[in-house]
Amino acid sequence: MNIRRATLSNLTEMQKMYAETIQSICKSDYTPEQIEAWISGVKNKERWIEVIEKQFVLLAIIENQITGFGTLKDGNYIDFFYIHKDFQRQGIADKILNELEIEAKKHHSKIITSDISITAKPFFEKKGFTAKAEQKNIRLGVELINFKMEKEL
Numbered sequence: 490m491n492i493r494r495a496t497l498s499n500l501t502e503m504q505k506m507y508a509e510t511i512q513s514i515c516k517s518d519y520t521p522e523q524i525e526a527w528i529s530g531v532k533n534k535e536r537w538i539e540v541i542e543k544q545f546v547l548l549a550i551i552e553n554q555i556t557g558f559g560t561l562k563d564g565n566y567i568d569f570f571y572i573h574k575d576f577q578r579q580g581i582a583d584k585i586l587n588e589l590e591i592e593a594k595k596h597h598s599k600i601i602t603s604d605i606s607i608t609a610k611p612f613f614e615k616k617g618f619t620a621k622a623e624q625k626n627i628r629l630g631v632e633l634i635n636f637k638m639e640k641e642l
């Protein structure tokens with residue numbers, strides 16, 4: 490497996506993987522309506538372009554395929570963090586998160602935070618994050634629960 494920075498040419502594949510991961514891996518924690526509202530985020534292309542241009546975006550690549558990606562905003566906030574549905578539990582999230590934490594330390598960040606899904610919460614707890622608050626977000630009129638989590642570096 491290779492870890493490398495993303496470019497705009499990766500955008501389409503990243504968005505496809507993101508939608509498939511949510512549809513398949515998060516369906517036991519969220520209703521079909523919630524999943525649809527969550528995935529609707531792919532339509533906001535400007536937001537995704539900004540993520541790639543302004544954030545530290547890492548891809549995990551196996552045989553030319555994107556198998557996961559994670560992004561660090563402002564050196565201290567994990568904005569996107571998704572692993573391909575067919576490559577779960579192979580240590581890919583572990584590797585990407587380690588690299589994001591190294592990058593955060595380069596920014597002299599003392600704390601790393603994120604808004605984490607119900608599905609990903611056990612992974613982030615395993616990695617030393619603690620949940621500070623449960624949050625109810627409204628997207629397209631649908632309520633989506635996630636957790637404000639943080640870890641001291």
Ligand SMILES: CC(C)(COP(=O)(O)OP(=O)(O)OC[C@H]1O[C@@H](n2cnc3c(N)ncnc32)[C@H](O)[C@@H]1OP(=O)(O)O)[C@@H](O)C(=O)NCCC(=O)NCCS
Pocket residue numbers: 510511514515569570571572573576577578579580581582583584604605606608609610611612615
């Ligand atoms: C959560 C997620 C990122 C984990 O990715 P992954 O590559 O499968 O995780 P890893 O293989 O690196 O896991 C490392 C360790 O974390 C723990 N872990 C990972 N997923 C877990 C889960 N669902 N429940 C409990 N522990 C988990 C395990 O201890 C695991 O080690 P093990 O497999 O030897 O037991 C992935 O399941 C995912 O993409 N989820 C859906 C997307 C999502 O909700 N993203 C967050 C948006 S905020």
